[in-house]
Amino acid sequence: MQVTVLGSSGRTGMHIVRLLRAMDYSVRAGVRSRQRGEEAVRLGALPVIADVAADPEELVQAFDGSQVVINAAGAGDPDPASVNLVDRDGAISAIRAAEKAGVQRYVQLSAQFADSPDQGDRLVRSILLAKQISDSILRRSSLNWTVVRPGTLTDHQATGRVKIAGHLEAGRVCRADVAAVVVGVLDEPLTENRGFDVHSGDVPVGAALAALE
Secondary structure (H helix, E strand, O other): OEEEEEOOOOHHHHHHHHHHHHOOOEEEEEEOOHHHHHHHHHOOOEEEEOOOOOOHHHHHHHHOOOOEEEEOOOOOOOOHHHHHHHHHHHHHHHHHHHHHHOOOEEEEEOOOOOOOHHHOOHHHHHHHHHHHHHHHHHHOOOOEEEEEEEOEEEOOOOOOEEEEEOOOOOOEEEHHHHHHHHHHHHHOHHHOOEEEEEEEOOEEHHHHHHOOO
16 A cells, blocks of 8 residues: 655654554655655655645645555644645645545544634644644545544654543643554544544553544
8 A cells, every 4th residue: 555644754754654664555755855855765765745835736746646645744833824834725735636636545633622723722723723624624525534633742752552532631642652543543444534632541552543432
């Protein structure tokens, strides 16, 4: 199975690429420039130019032949203009490109409270609002979709254990465990066409996904 990962050079995206390759998936690592693809090459992935803020037709070409797209891209600048460009408009362009390219499965890395921005931290309200819109577009698309909404991200070591539910109170989770959840949904039918929150927890990732209600 071929998977294209957007935002592959980011801190969470790199974990996703590493796990996919460890499971022997064929991976296209979407990057904004060739210079950003060096680490992906080292992990055995094929770098492809896939900038969600650029020409949407480039995304169609990047997705061609892939059965799965994982969007882990996020604005590097918290300025609302940058956030809207990447997390809202760019994410929507990627969804439309995936439909046009005939992608079957689409996994979007969102954020906790993106489904209810008024309940989230005011400091990241613009991000939550942008993701709320793109998540909504994905739900209404023709794609087989999953929206993963992690709590506050940390760079702690992976535990392999999480807490997953449709809605959770505010919490934290390490990027490596989020990556394991994102990759894990590809083998769990219960995650199809639904969104859920993810925190650090006590349940192995596979079991937590299989227990979704």
